[in-house]
Amino acid sequence: MAAVCVYADLVAVAVQALAGSGVHVASVATAFPSGRASLRTKLADVAEAVSAGADEVDMVIDRGAFLSGRYAAVLQEVRAVKAACGDARRQVRLEAGELATLDNVRRASWLAMVGGADFIKTSTGKVNPASTPATVLVMLEAVRDFAGATGVDVGVKAAGGIRTAKDAVRYLVLVRETVGQAWLHPDRFRFGASSLLNDLLMQRSKQRTGAYAGPDYFTLD
Amino acid sequence: MTDWDYAPAPESRDVVRLRSSYGLFIDGRFSEPVDGSSFKTVNPASEEVLAEVAEAGPGDVDRAVAAARRAHTDVWGPMRPAERAKYLYRVARLVQERSRELAVLESLDNGKPIRESRDVDVPLVAAHFFHYAGWADKLQHAGFGPDPRPLGVAGQVIPWNFPLLMAAWKLAPALAAGNTCVLKPAETTPLTALLLAEILQQADLPPGVVNVVTGAGGTGRALVSHDGLDKVAFTGSTEVGKEIARTLAGTRTRLTLELGGKAANVVFDDAPIDQAVEGIVNGIFFNQGHVCCAGSRLLVQESVAEPVLDSLKRRLATLRLGDPLDKNTDIGAINSSVQLDRIRELAAAGDAEGAQRWQPACQLPDRGYWFPPTLFTGVSQSHRIAREEIFGPVLSVLTFRTPAEAVEKANNTPYGLSAGVWTEKGSRILWMAQRLRAGVVWANTFNRFDPASPFGGYKESGFGREGGRHGLEAYLAEGNETLGPPKAELSGDGARHG
Numbered sequence: 001m002a003a004v005c006v007y008a009d010l011v012a013v014a015v016q017a018l019a020g021s022g023v024h025v026a027s028v029a030t031a032f033p034s035g036r037a038s039l040r041t042k043l044a045d046v047a048e049a050v051s052a053g054a055d056e057v058d059m060v061i062d063r064g065a066f067l068s069g070r071y072a073a074v075l076q077e078v079r080a081v082k083a084a085c086g087d088a089r090r091q092v093r094l095e096a097g098e099l100a101t102l103d104n105v106r107r108a109s110w111l112a113m114v115g116g117a118d119f120i121k122t123s124t125g126k127v128n129p130a131s132t133p134a135t136v137l138v139m140l141e142a143v144r145d146f147a148g149a150t151g152v153d154v155g156v157k158a159a160g161g162i163r164t165a166k167d168a169v170r171y172l173v174l175v176r177e178t179v180g181q182a183w184l185h186p187d188r189f190r191f192g193a194s195s196l197l198n199d200l201l202m203q204r205s206k207q208r209t210g211a212y213a214g215p216d217y218f219t220l221d
Numbered sequence: 222m223t224d225w226d227y228a229p230a231p232e233s234r235d236v237v238r239l240r241s242s243y244g245l246f247i248d249g250r251f252s253e254p255v256d257g258s259s260f261k262t263v264n265p266a267s268e269e270v271l272a273e274v275a276e277a278g279p280g281d282v283d284r285a286v287a288a289a290r291r292a293h294t295d296v297w298g299p300m301r302p303a304e305r306a307k308y309l310y311r312v313a314r315l316v317q318e319r320s321r322e323l324a325v326l327e328s329l330d331n332g333k334p335i336r337e338s339r340d341v342d343v344p345l346v347a348a349h350f351f352h353y354a355g356w357a358d359k360l361q362h363a364g365f366g367p368d369p370r371p372l373g374v375a376g377q378v379i380p381w382n383f384p385l386l387m388a389a390w391k392l393a394p395a396l397a398a399g400n401t402c403v404l405k406p407a408e409t410t411p412l413t414a415l416l417l418a419e420i421l422q423q424a425d426l427p428p429g430v431v432n433v434v435t436g437a438g439g440t441g442r443a444l445v446s447h448d449g450l451d452k453v454a455f456t457g458s459t460e461v462g463k464e465i466a467r468t469l470a471g472t473r474t475r476l477t478l479e480l481g482g483k484a485a486n487v488v489f490d491d492a493p494i495d496q497a498v499e500g501i502v503n504g505i506f507f508n509q510g511h512v513c514c515a516g517s518r519l520l521v522q523e524s525v526a527e528p529v530l531d532s533l534k535r536r537l538a539t540l541r542l543g544d545p546l547d548k549n550t551d552i553g554a555i556n557s558s559v560q561l562d563r564i565r566e567l568a569a570a571g572d573a574e575g576a577q578r579w580q581p582a583c584q585l586p587d588r589g590y591w592f593p594p595t596l597f598t599g600v601s602q603s604h605r606i607a608r609e610e611i612f613g614p615v616l617s618v619l620t621f622r623t624p625a626e627a628v629e630k631a632n633n634t635p636y637g638l639s640a641g642v643w644t645e646k647g648s649r650i651l652w653m654a655q656r657l658r659a660g661v662v663w664a665n666t667f668n669r670f671d672p673a674s675p676f677g678g679y680k681e682s683g684f685g686r687e688g689g690r691h692g693l694e695a696y697l698a699e700g701n702e703t704l705g706p707p708k709a710e711l712s713g714d715g716a717r718h719g
Contacts (some may be wrong), residue, residue, distance in 0.1 A: 141495050148531075176225045179537065184225060 002186065003056055007032070008045055017075035022212035026091070029052050031082060031094075034131045035060040039077060046084040057085050060124055061108060066192035067099075071111060078115030091119035091157060096135040097127040105135055107140035119190070120155040130160025131192070136171060140178040147179075156183075159192025164199045232549040237326045242273040245435060246283055246418035247287035251429025254422055255280035260410055260437065265332035266545050266554040266589040274411045277419075277434035279443040282403070285432040286449040289374040289401040292429030297401050302358035308356035309397060311424040316347040319420065323413060327385055328545040330412040332554030332590070333411065333508050335546050345670055346389040349688075352672035353397035356693060363678040363690050366699035371399030373451035375696065376444045377535040378465075379414075381407035381456045381556050382511040382612075385652070388414050390687050392431060395670075398696035400452065401430045405444050407457075408437040409557045429677065442468075450474050451636070454464060454695065456513070459610075459636075459681050475684025477695045479513065480678055482638030485631035486620055486667060488518030489624075490525045492643035496665065498532045501616070502668035504641060506540065506594055509552055510614040513682070514639035516667050518607060519596075523620045530598065530618065537594050538581040553615060558698060564592050564613035569666060571597045571606040576617070602633055607692045611635070624649065628656045637679025641667045660686070 003024035006014045014025045018213055027049035031037035037045075042059075045169055059081045064142050066075040070189075090114035096105050112120045118187055123130040127218045143154050158171050168191060175183050198218045206212050231374065244251035255678040258276045263269060277285070297305065311443050323346070324339040325668065333342070359371050375395045379400040384406055394473050395402050406414035407620055420432045425632045434440055438461075445465050452475045455465050459480040478519035486504045488497050496514040504516025545553035555561040583593040594615055600607050607617050621627040631640055642650050650664040660677045663669060670676070673692035677683060685695045 172225065181224055 005058065005192075006157050007050040008052070011049050011054045012111060015053040019194075022080060024055040025053065026058055027054035028050070028058045028060075030059040030077075032060055033096075033126040034060065035062050036064070037201075039080060040176055042077070043084045046081055050084070050086055050088050054087070054088055056089045056091060056119075056136075058091045058093060059115070060095060061112065063095055063098045066108060066111075071107070074108075075111050075115050078112055078117065082116040089118040090116070091121050092117040093121040093124055093159075094139075095124055095127055096131070096139075097129045097160075102138045105138045106142050107170070109139050110146070113119040113146045114140070117154060118186070119155040119157050121159055123160045125206070126160075128161070131158045131162055133170060133174060137174055137178060140175060143183075144179045153188060155188040155190065157192060162191055162193075163195045165196070165203045168200075225297040227549045228666070229544070231544060232325055232328075232339075232546045232548060234325060235331065236322045237274055237329065239326075239329075239412075240258055243275060243391060243415050243435070244277045244435035245277050245285070246415065246431075247285045247288050247429075248283070248292075249426075249434065250420065251418075253580075254278060255284075259406060262330060262409060262587075264329050265409075265512075265556050267356060268588050268608075271330060271412065272434045274415075276436040277405075277440045277443070277453070282434055282440065282443040282447055283412065283449075285434050285461055286374060286444075286447050287401045288429035288432055289403050290449060291372055293371070293399075296427045297396075297430045298373075300399075301529075302360065302399070305396065305399065306348070306354045306357035308424060309357060309393065312420060312426070313347045313350035315420045315424055316343065316350060316417075319416075323356055323385060323416060323545065325418070325587075326416055327410075327413050328553070329412050331381065331384055332545050332556050333511075334550040334553045335548060336550065337553075342383055342386045343530060346385050347495050348391040349386075349393045349672045352689075354391035355653060355692070357397040360693065360697065361649055363693050363697075365439075365694055369398070369697040369699060371472075371543060372663070372696055372698055374449060375400045375402050375454060376405070376447060376450040376454070377402055378405045378441045378455045378457065379407065379455075380513075380601070381410040382513070384410035384510060385413040385417060386552075388417055390456075391454055392401075394687070394692040395452075395454075395696045396430065399505070400696050403432045403444060403450075404424075405434050405436065405441050408435070408440075410700060411435040429446040444470070448472075448474075448529050452696065453709060454580075454685070455479070459683075462683060475695070477677075477687075479681035479685070480638075480681060480683040481612075481636055482513045482515065482678065482682050483518060483610055483634045483636045484514055484516045484610065484639040484641065485518045485520050485634075486641035487621075487631055487643065487650065487653065488519065488521040488525070488529055489627075489642075489644040489646075490522040491645045492637060492665075494525065494529055494532055494646065497529065498536050500641065500643060500667045501533060502536055502540070505616045505666050506614050507550055508593070509555055511556060511612055511666065513610075513612075514661060514668065515613060516610075516639070516641050516678075517616060518631075518634075519610075519616055519618045520621050520630055521618065523622050524618050526618075529678065530596075533596065534579065534581070537596070540581070540583075540594050542583055542591065542593060543586060551695075552594060554662075555592050555613060558590055560612065561590040561592060564611055566591075567606055567609060567611045567613075568595060568597075568615055569605065571600070571615075573605045574601045576604055585712075604629060624652070628653065632656075632658045636683040638677075638682035639663065642670075646692040 005026040030042040241573040327338040377391040456479040462480040542552040585591040639661040675686040
């Protein structure tokens with residue numbers, strides 16, 4: 001199931017616009033994208049999004065706490081946000097570009113999953129590098145091992161830096177190779193598709209007409 | 222969502238023009254053998270006969286050695302080293318230009334996946350010629366005396382597992398050092414050596430500098446026991462290596478041997494498991510395990526044995542076995558029915574001695590020679606599958622508790638060609654490397670080759686090094702040694718030097 005992701009103040013607008021379409025509304029929260037606010041503010045942010053009708057809540061982990069080794073603080077925050085989400089599904093963004101090493105990506109993935117994330121996500125899309133195949137591979141391996149250890153399936157979202165359909169296919173191959181066919185489903189693997197969508201539309205129209213249209217025929221938003 | 226299965230993606234055979242029969246490459250030309258005998262070479266993936274190939278007898282070996290001697294005395298020996306380098310550079314470039322043809326032909330004749338022949342074998346062949354081309358005019362700086370000189374004529378016998386690459390490992394250093402060569406490829410995989418001979422013609426290499434005599438054991442025996450040789454280099458089984466050593470004992474012919482192996486791939490509890498699993502797979506299933514330095518014994522620390530084996534089994538289930546020319550194939554065909562029988566025999570011995578066999582669900586093609594990726598657990602040091610070289614896609618898994626036990630078990634083998642260490646601790650890698658009796662120790666990787674890196678064995682894995690500066694030593698005499706032509710050539714009586 002696709003979702004439209006907006007800031008918390010626009011959740012109500014999006015819910016109204018998408019009513020009956022089957023498209024979910026996701027809201028970024030917890031002082032997106034920096035994650036720099038008190039826990040009280042972050043939880044208020046979440047509560048606002050949920051009460052406005054968001055189906056999914058996106059949080060970012062506290063990279064400051066993580067990089068200084070206060071893993072318990074990160075875990076506590078993930079759990080507190082989970083509790084505030086109620087029935088809404090909760091995605092945890094790791095901001096892999098700021099985690100610096102693949103070991104950290106693995107550790108942060110594990111913290112997020114132990115904290116109860118339904119989805120783990122590479123990045124906010126605001127930091128470069130965002131999603132790289134290596135990062136996603138490590139996250140997929142973490143998800144696979146978590147499922148093996150606990151029986152809980154957690155989804156992965158690759159966001160940021162995936163701009164073309166060809167890039168996307170490379171990621172889908174990674175998914176198929178690492179966690180198998182079952183993960184090739186929107187409930188378990190997703191793209192952050194802001195710029196990917198336009199390329200996909202362009203490729204589809206090329207398949208239909210046999211020729212590429214100019215980029216101006218596809219909207220830039 | 223539709224299943225993302227791999228569709229067939231075969232590489233086209235059209236780039237290769239197979240001839241129905243191939244002659245011997247002697248003195249710059251292809252010629253028929255004296256007694257006209259021949260043998261067939263087959264595609265091990267389909268059992269289709271690819272071509273008839275001439276079988277060289279003693280008379281042909283004589284002709285080849287004589288041509289090599291003439292070429293050494295008249296042309297290649299006196300040639301300015303920088304000129305020799307030009308020929309080697311030209312060969313390297315032609316190998317690159319014709320890389321697709323070489324890769325397809327290698328996969329057809331050997332059975333290895335095109336992914337490997339295309340991405341490993343052929344690029345390394347070119348790299349080897351490039352590397353030694355660079356040495357040709359710098360030999361006096363290689364550390365073998367101020368005026369190192371070529372030995373003369375080298376007889377070189379190579380195996381079927383990396384047919385073209387082994388030809389390059391043998392020819393490139395020998396030629397760079399100013400020697401001339403008589404090369405005997407394996408009888409099941411002669412075709413790429415013959416295509417390389419065509420490339421040498423194309424490069425205008427002077428006649429006789431390289432000669433290729435095809436044939437089986439008899440041809441090899443005639444070559445290595447020929448008294449016109451200054452040097453013999455052999456890569457192959459320990460059994461044949463010993464026979465050659467006995468033949469050459471007490472003669473003036475120099476010898477280097479690169480023989481079998483039973484490498485330990487040691488995984489410590491702090492190793493990154495997914496990465497180690499990739500390394501284990503590459504260590505034993507690369508080239509169907511037809512690798513003398515294959516990591517055929519997995520030594521895994523007991524505390525992580527279970528997760529490592531779980532991950533390994535999951536990974537093995539994703540390996541694709543089948544058409545070697547398919548770009549998605551991971552495991553190709555076993556090179557010959559003889560080798561397949563040997564693998565089956567040793568795997569059966571594993572069952573009989575009490576080890577537990579595990580194989581993923583794996584459909585084998587109806588025709589050709591195939592063996593599924595296999596691992597044995599519950600293996601002990603005394604089992605045949607832990608001691609003997611299987612030379613196939615069969616991994617024996619053993620466990621250890623302490624680093625000292627890992628070293629003891631790893632070294633407890635008649636072989637000593639290679640070893641692997643998987644740990645996040647640099648200090649432990651160095652500690653292990655000091656203690657492992659193996660010519661190559663890979664750390665957090667396996668089966669990685671580079672022309673600049675020497676390769677060779679301890680104990681029954683042979684002696685001498687190939688590759689890099691070290692690889693030149695086997696083909697050079699130090700300036701103060703006097704190495705005349707063999708007496709046989711001077712007196713014409715064919716007597717062997719004592």
